[in-house]
Amino acid sequence: MSEAPKLFKVTIDNITIDVEPGTTILNAARRIGGEVTPPAMCYYSKLEGSGGKCRTCLVEVAAGSTADPRPMPKLVASCRTTVMDGMVVKNITSDKVLDARNGVVEFLLINHPLDCPICDQAGECHLQDLSYEHGKEGTRFEFKRRTFEKEDIGPYIQLHMTRCILCYRCTYVADQLTDHRVHGILDRGDHAEISTYISKAIDNDFSGNMIDVCPVGALTDKTFRFKNRVWFTKPVNAHRDCPTCCGKVTLWQRGDEVLRVTARKDEWGEVMSYPRPDGSGNQTGWICNTCRFDKKNTSDWVIEGLSNINRHSVISQGKYPGLVTPKETITEVMGGRDPKLLMDIHDVSGVNDPEVDLSKVAGAATSKTFEKKEQ
């Protein structure tokens, strides 16, 4: 192969880019970035075989290729359609696409409960973002929402089947990362549900990555359950020397408590990739269950600094990178005497009690966690 591989020229929303043959439209659009990129709920670039299920990434192909410039008759799923040379794709410039996406969001929300105030995923939920950007305010659905019996799938992962949109990402994680899969989609149609076979616990190593790939709050971290809202915790990048995984994580802290550990996410909400130590390409930074669930002390980690949060995200509220605190001068002026505090908030307030360490509580806090301090 002496000659350079031929690149395909593809135009997405009037922006032209050269990509390798075999690239999907979605990945070509991600190369451009910004608003041109179609949203994706089921496609996950790090999971082989994912995509083609949720239909949120529908785009219009206005011209198939230079050789055959006829438009494609229907909207196509951009995560599963590869580009052709001279293809012209319309995403946000096409009214048809916006209308179709509106309908897809309505379909996804038919059975999705509106329990965002309770859901731990709120604030970093892809479905929440998608419905804000593309959805309608109301619903036309007049029937009862599909519900499921609650199922316990072990001490680490909390399953809320009602919130699931059946993207199959978690089954791909189980197939491609863990040693053996113990869960899958059971039943068909409206009854289809993520479940383990006869309430088996999911506890094999690397299974915690299901939480990170879940686009909604169907799979959440049980050790973080109801501990805090995502936007009140402070995300910091940290790493540790882990024998099984890359050890590069984001810690979600409250003060010095580590409430949650997740893998680091890139701009598409996917787990980041890092160059392999031996220099042969990239590897995805999945993290092991030990790092995710058992290392809840700040002393276990080497803190690198605040993680980069999109400033339009609610998580960025109250975070001030580059904040300079002015020097306290009272002690200096008073000749070395500290100011007399009229009230220390911790003497009065019951919230954030130093004696109740939420990161040490195994599951969600209950009334028992708090009752010993309640007068």
Added chain:
Amino acid sequence: MALTNRSIQVDRKPMTWLESIYLWNIVKGMAITFSHLFKRRPTISYPEQTRSFSKVFRGLHVLNRDEEGRERCTACGLCAVACPAEAITMEAAERLPGEEGLYREEKYAARYEINMLRCIFCGLCEEACPKDAIYLSQTFAPANYGRSGFIYKKNDLLIPNPLTEPEAYQKALGEKASKN
């Protein structure tokens, strides 16, 4: 140049003897003072008498219960994130089996505090609440000798239970009840 016709040139002549004893000015001042004895008093004798507030008055917060007496708050944190003064803090807990009569949703606020020293009574928490759990009532936070009395905990904020204490509940609802 004079901008209005109300500007008066200051008279800088030295005072006469009659002026320097201020007799006329004292009489003039006292006349104004005494005339107020015969006017309507603008003050009322609080706390025996109170003034009614406007319909949109934003006072002390109340944590609401539903018609079955369960707490509506699910500790979603939207009031705290909306609060411009960062006065609201909370800690959530999961509802245990057997506590269904106490809390409406599976998550509830185990601790809920409003620092009334920080609160500016803007009402954004009421607007942010998706569960109609918090609203601002028609009373204000009473004065206190110490600062610690201004940290309002959940017990201070919760409305009385409509099933066990219906009178206290109606009283707490206040003018909100007549609206519904």
